[in-house]
Amino acid sequence: MPKILVHEKALAHLSRGLYRSPASALRELVSNGWDANATTARITTNYPNFFQLSVDDNGDGFSRNDFSRLMGGGIGNSDKRPQQRALINDRPVIGRLGIGMLGIAQICGAFTITSKMKDGTGFRARVNLYDLLKQKLDRDDPEVVTAKEVDVGTYEFDEKFDLSRAKRGTSIVADDVHPTFVRAFQQSLQAPKFKEPPRDWRKALEVFSSVHTIQELGDYWRLLWELSASCPIPYVSSTAVPNGLVRDEQEKLESYNFKVIVDGIELHKPVWLKGNPGGYTARPIPEERLTPYGNTVRFHGYIAVQEGIQLYPDELRGLLVRIKNVAIGYYDPSMLDYRYNEGPRSRWLTGEIFVTEGLEDALNIDRDSFNRFHPQFRAIQEYVHKVLQDDVFPAVYKQIDVRSNARAEVRRVARTDHLSKVLSSVTAERVAIKRAGSRKEVVVKKSSRGIDVSLPAEEQLPTKKTNRPLAAAILAIFELAMKESDPQRKREVFREALLELLAKW
């Protein structure tokens, strides 16, 4: 039976158009550092000029032979790590070394890679990617397309490089950065709400939450956001999400001992929910194991709702799925295509789903999105939607009632106090306001301390519910005015009290 083949040109195309943002390409290089047991991955963007870009890690490095194998056809091959070994601190293997390295080709035409291993061996090589690759592929240019293979560039080892100058780990420095990238990032410093990013990430998070959308801060801030959201790094604290919902996750992330530093700014996850007057409804998603078609998918997570106030920036809204702690795409405001319209409440919600087993088959090739009809994705989706529908949003609605009642009570007390002051002012006596059972009428009584006014029960007043407190107050004014003996004075007291009441109602 004839086989269905994919032409290598398709793979060559992928090398130049895989990722949707620079952060996605950089994330892949950071992931390589994680898999190489690095404790720090540093990204330097040459801010504020962006003429070059680098990613360094202090991991195990790799050998000249590994690099040659990778460049000589190993890119995109899942067998590229010859011997998969356990990582430090019980880190899960992200396992993407390969095509991620060429992801940087989307923003530069050449880069230098230096790698040094624990035993002091290593290499430095210069990688040059072909100009106008797509056009050459399309016209089968013999420079890149031969009968057997397609190549996307060349590399050359720097034999003169003194490896003793290099630190352990891997460093990729892209210098032939594309002018379009440089220009976009330079222009991003002119964004309407751009601020100089502080090195203290907590201060940076305050800047993020001060804007509606990160686009107002520009592409550089977006890069920081996307990297912070996507990399396997800790939160700013174990209380970054209320109710201790990320305490365990934070403990685990801290135990991995992995930092990502961009231009001297140590990133943490971008979630930091705190100080909302209405509080938070936060629900854990306990460890769950599903087996669609017999394949296990295991996950846990949380959903948190900031009661009554929209989350800012917009990019924090929705659900973020992580596989082995690396984010797939960004926060999904559709909440994995949730089918119910929850109105403004959906803008109060953020959450993370940590997939610890499975779901990798559902990844699209950009590793930034899912095949949304994959059985494992559907299984998680259905589970999460059920949690949203049966638990989270009902709790949110309950909280809305609680807040609404609390607000009404505060308003009621304030209005009663105001009415008391108004009546005391016009009668020149101390007037105490009482609410009495189910009475229909206002009762005014003289007492040793002044005047006691009992308001009618609001439900006994046959008018619109929202008008009842006002109606009760007006009736009280009326009754008190009627106690005056002079008709003219009755009119004056009623008029004066009514206007004063309305002035601050």
Next chain:
Amino acid sequence: MVTNGSPIQGFKFEDCLLKHYVRTQGWLPLCRARKLKVNRGVPEKLRRRIRYFTFCAVGAIDVLMLDVAKVLRPSSGDKFNTVVFFDKDADAVNETQKRIPGAIGFPGNFTDVVLAIDPDEDMHKDRDYLAPPNDETDQYTTRKRQLTLDQRRKFIRTFPFDVINLDLEEFIFKPNDPFPGKVVNALRKVFEWQRLPLPQLNDAPLEGFTLMFTTQIGPPNISDEYVNMLREYLVHNLEADSSLGELLQTKTGVTDVDALKSNQFPTFFKLGVPKLLASILLEEDWFVDSTIGVRTYEFVRESASGPYTILHFVMDIVRQDPPRERRAPNSEPSAGAATAYRDVARRIFEVPEVQVTDSTVAAVELKPTLEQIKARRRLYYPEE
């Protein structure tokens, strides 16, 4: 002896205490004084941070020394965004930016970028060099040209600086450069751009700045054109001030510049280069402040090909008054500048250079300060 020094294997420039002596005794006091000058009489709220340009090299020791000494302060976001530096390649810039976060780094050959021809240089409206050209394909040469011109424009926009540290640690004169040499022409440009207005001063220009300039003596195959240029400066000085001949004899034992050139080339070079710098400054509407004149520090460093001599010149620079815009075309430098030029020339003959040797260094506690600087660096870059 003049050699083209290549470092001895394993030698770490930043650990050189001779050099650190120059940093702490030569550079630091002037930078401190500059900081005071910049903010003298300025209300606290309006005080600004020092703007510093350097070829600091990967270790960024000079910047970190000024940080430790609180001369250079990071921004409220904890970044050294008033520090601008050039380094030879992307790798070096990358390494430096890790050590002084927020500093603005330019990769590439300094003189090539400064002297790149920009057809729109004098146009007031900025041209967007990075915009995709309609008539060229997306190829390396196109991109390179776009980036170089943009880099140059961005570099110009960082001017002016309160302190310029041109620590070349190589030769000011390159035999293959067309006369008067790329470095000299780059200095002309740099001093020209120093006249650009400073936004923090309501677009007023700087009144002065501090200059540190470093060069090796040489090169061994220095061309006659360069030597003659230095000779002319010295002869002109001697002709203009007859008492200088006596000073020259006291200093060198000769009265004749040609004899000095032939028999004591290092001294000839040491006397000539400050005059070259002073002349370029004068040409670009600045002059060397005669209060301290040009201080010269000198030390000898071993290298694989033999010892070589490094010269460090430090000086305060002042803008001519009235400035060029308010003087008649083709007029002489301002009176103050001309007087200062003569005084500075005399001091160069009078004041001996500081010979930095192991015994000089031993008299000062340098190691602890170097360790303190390195500790500060580890704070910013713990993986080092």
